[in-house]
Amino acid sequence: LNPTELLRLGVDGQLSVDPADVESASLDFGGVNRVEPMAVLHPASAEDVARLVRSAYESARGFTVSARGHGHSINGQAQTANGVVVQMSGRLGSRNPEKPRVLEKMRYVDAWGGELWIDVLRSTLEYGLAPKSWTDYLYLSVGGTLSNAGISGQAFHHGPQISNVYELDVVTGKGELLTCSQKQNSELFHAVLGGLGQFGIITRARIALEPAPQRVRWIRVLYSNFTTFTQDQEYLISLHGQHSSQKFDYVEGFVIVDEGLINNWRSSFFSPRNPVKIASLGASGGVLYCLEITKNYHESTADTIDQEVEALMQKLNFIPATVFTTDLPYVDFLDRVHKAELKLRSKGLWEVPHPWLNLFVPKSRIDDFDKGVFKGILENKTSGPILIYPMNKNKWDERSSVVVPDEEVFYLVALLRSALDTGEETQTLEYLSNQNRQILRFCDEAGIDVKQYLPHYTYEEEWVDHFGDKWALFHQRKMEFDPRHILTTGQRIFKPSFTSKTAY
């Protein structure tokens, strides 16, 4: 098929070979990979997606198809060479996929796979409801985060977003449009969740809702001792089964390795009039740790919130006099990173290369990771926030495709760096990418069995190693749901069956 033949396919949406469309589908937030597709489909419905994939599956020569949500991948995961990108997010004028549909009584919302979480939230709030499990940033698509996991500070008690989905509509690599859930087509359901887009394109997700809190008490406290910090984090997530008055609703944290960072984009929280000085807090190795917790509440219970927070805080061992508190509407809390985005955009600092590294680190080795990476490899310099927070494995469904460390508690460590052209070597893309490799090598040599989140590998052996015991099942599911390896070649896991060269 060439672009002209493709355009004859007959879809209700728009199949475009417009250079601007093709250019935008060839880029992502990582800003490192650039791969041009042959055409871009703006689907008007799930049937459009099915029609396209079916023709790819049935055509003698074959072509590849990749769904693209909001393009916030780092390493070209939503790109495809010489195939078609299905642009799931973004509106098309009158021929749009359906808006989110809330079933108030059943407490769920049916959302189009390309819907952004911010728009899902806006729709559900009209009914006083909200999804339970989030990502820190809401301008990501439902299909994009469900293909990975979708995590934030709520994951310790609600599990990742993939644990909060009741049902999906999926277009498989054979072009069939199937509804799946725990009970119906369950193999496909579990495969697609955390499935890196390998088994189908999510066109609809039924997402669990809860009554939306009105306000949030948002607290940050500092630690100089890593063990005390992680003990407190682990204590807080051990409360996941408690009544909501006896636990926080959100537990995250971050590492502060240089003075500049404490007042950085994620920390606008600390007042610039009251700068925090790392040196004055007795940080060992110049590193501080910040615990970030929140408690949701309703205005009608505002009188008990202080006591509840106080009772929980008394159990913690942070540095006295380092409590920073703010209080804000729930939506403003959830949408906090967008504010930072607008600031960075205004300074031209958003559309820069992002050599991010996200790792799941087993609890038993988090101390070694601290010594080797935060106090070692990073050399008191970073180029962006470093998040660190623990999660409970029992909130993750083992049947899904995602892989996590083999321990009951594991940490997310997210090095969210931006490469800048300031003339300083340590800020360059090359330096930061090398540092990422150094961190992975360190873990390997120290026998720290980390798993990459939002994984990126180049060779099949690396994927086999990443999936470990799950590889055989992952491979078997691929053969069943996408036997010609048409879908999502940008992940570089399987080569399309119809090409001898690497056609990612």
Ligand SMILES: Cc1cc2nc3c(=O)[nH]c(=O)nc-3n(C[C@H](O)[C@H](O)[C@H](O)COP(=O)(O)OP(=O)(O)OC[C@H]3O[C@@H](n4cnc5c(N)ncnc54)[C@H](O)[C@@H]3O)c2cc1C
């Ligand atoms: C600023 C920022 C903050 C972030 N914060 C968090 C966070 O707090 N927690 C977290 O978990 N992640 C976070 N992420 C990572 C984010 O969840 C992933 O990068 C996610 O893939 C982005 O969604 P997207 O819609 O942009 O997906 P894309 O980059 O467009 O796609 C990601 C992958 O999913 C596939 N895909 C997309 N749509 C579908 C679909 N409908 N069906 C099947 N496959 C599909 C694509 O082919 C691709 O392989 C963040 C990313 C950024 C840039």
